[in-house]
Amino acid sequence: MSYRSNADLGGADERGAIIREPEGEVFHAPWEPRVLALTLAMNATGLWNLDMSRAARESLVDYRTLSYYEIWFAALEKLLSDSGVLKEPAAAAPRVLRAAQVAATLARGSPCARAPARAARFAVGDRVRTRQDVPAHHTRLPGYARGKAGVVTRVHGAHVFPDANSRGLGECPQWLYTIAFEERELWGDDTVQRSTVSVDAWEPYLEPA
Amino acid sequence: MRDGDHEHDSGHEGSTIGPLELRVRALETVLTQKGFVDPKALDALIDAYQCKIGPRNGARVVARSWSDPEFRRWLLEDATAAIGSLGFSGRQGEHMVAVENTGEIHNLVVCTLCSCYPWPVLGLPPTWYKSAPYRARAVRDPRGVLREFGMQLPESTRIRIWDSTAEVRYLVIPRRPEGTRHLSESELAALVTRDSMIGTGLPRAPA
Numbered sequence: 367m368s369y370r371s372n373a374d375l376g377g378a379d380e381r382g383a384i385i386r387e388p389e390g391e392v393f394h395a396p397w398e399p400r401v402l403a404l405t406l407a408m409n410a411t412g413l414w415n416l417d418m419s420r421a422a423r424e425s426l427v428d429y430r431t432l433s434y435y436e437i438w439f440a441a442l443e444k445l446l447s448d449s450g451v452l453k454e455p456a457a458a459a460p461r462v463l464r465a466a467q468v469a470a471t472l473a474r475g476s477p478c479a480r481a482p483a484r485a486a487r488f489a490v491g492d493r494v495r496t497r498q499d500v501p502a503h504h505t506r507l508p509g510y511a512r513g514k515a516g517v518v519t520r521v522h523g524a525h526v527f528p529d530a531n532s533r534g535l536g537e538c539p540q541w542l543y544t545i546a547f548e549e550r551e552l553w554g555d556d557t558v559q560r561s562t563v564s565v566d567a568w569e570p571y572l573e574p575a
Numbered sequence: 576m577r578d579g580d581h582e583h584d585s586g587h588e589g590s591t592i593g594p595l596e597l598r599v600r601a602l603e604t605v606l607t608q609k610g611f612v613d614p615k616a617l618d619a620l621i622d623a624y625q626c627k628i629g630p631r632n633g634a635r636v637v638a639r640s641w642s643d644p645e646f647r648r649w650l651l652e653d654a655t656a657a658i659g660s661l662g663f664s665g666r667q668g669e670h671m672v673a674v675e676n677t678g679e680i681h682n683l684v685v686c687t688l689c690s691c692y693p694w695p696v697l698g699l700p701p702t703w704y705k706s707a708p709y710r711a712r713a714v715r716d717p718r719g720v721l722r723e724f725g726m727q728l729p730e731s732t733r734i735r736i737w738d739s740t741a742e743v744r745y746l747v748i749p750r751r752p753e754g755t756r757h758l759s760e761s762e763l764a765a766l767v768t769r770d771s772m773i774g775t776g777l778p779r780a781p782a
Binding site: 371373376378381382384385387389391394395396401402406420430434436442446458463465471473475476479506510520559563564565566568 | 740
């Protein structure tokens with residue numbers, strides 16, 4: 367019940383420098399590519415899903431002090447521990463990714479679009495307001511965009527719903543929309559960036575405005 | 576003090592093995608022995624993202640859109656299919672949207688919640704893209720962020736920020752630089768930088 371994401375950073379007071387990096391500089395320690403590969407290979411086993419692995423990362427207590435691949439590694443350890451498979455001598459993965467399958471598996475990916483169970487509630491041009499409440503589980507509505515009015519600019523079809531899938535409650539596909547917010551709605555009247563921010567939001571996050 | 580520094584330096588050169596390195600190796604061994612991972616698959620995954628899947632893919636998409644109006648239209652309408660037609664598809668790019676810079680509009684991509692990024696066309700994200708300062712400020716102070724990247728947009732330019740909160744991945748189509756009429760598609764692709772496809776940079780000027 368005390369779920370907390372430590373990764374929801376949009377709009378936070380973060381003054382650190384943004385350090386540019388040349389193209390092609392992908393890893394910064396020899397263990398980093400191993401963590402990347404272990405994570406991708408273990409995600410492919412089917413022992414957990416993408417939303418569970420995101421939840422495992424963002425809820426790490428020390429998220430903010432770890433580097434990116436340290437976060438991945440800590441989350442992998444946590445997912446393995448939660449799954450219990452390392453304790454069971456005879457545990458087997460539902461699937462094992464083989465070297466010969468890697469290229470095709472990456473090229474195929476895991477599309478999240480699903481057949482919708484009902485008609486979409488909103489259409490392009492509709493004004494909507496995002497929910498205000500903070501759910502006690504993984505969700506994908508950023509804090510800065512909660513309780514804000516915006517406009518539907520794109521309808522993506524029904525997609526796997528992370529709020530359910532991350533908790534093992536099934537994919538529960540929901541309509542997914544792009545919602546555009548004017549900067550003053552998000553940050554206040556003295557914002558002068560001439561910007562709009564768009565987020566992709568599932569239907570349960572939205573009410574008619 | 577000086578000795579301490581020296582030891583630290585040696586570690587960076589890889590002559591000592593850090594505790595994290597040991598933990599990662601240990602976990603890899605366990606998972607291999609359990610039959611959960613195939614070590615050759617791990618090598619193939621690393622090779623894919625180190626050598627095959629990177630921003631040169633996206634640069635080809637942009638260069639094609641600059642030289643082929645029909646492709647550009649397709650890309651803006653159905654980016655997943657148009658990009659797939661060039662052979663780029665899959666993991667972390669299953670649902671693509673291309674957003675085009677114009678004289679009036681500049682696009683900037685971020686993932687404030689984690690590090691969502693269009694892998695099939697840009698490869699793995701740079702460290703700054705995953706960092707707290709970029710994720711925090713890109714949505715709130717985009718002009719300040721762009722200045723840090725050396726970009727000063729005209730005041731009249733509208734900035735559209737795309738926060739990748741779902742499985743939709745965004746690719747910025749930068750404006751084609753002036754004086755490139757005579758260039759071939761592969762010469763054009765060489766002008767397209769990774770940052771220009773995230774929105775934190777502009778394509779190179781032709782030589």
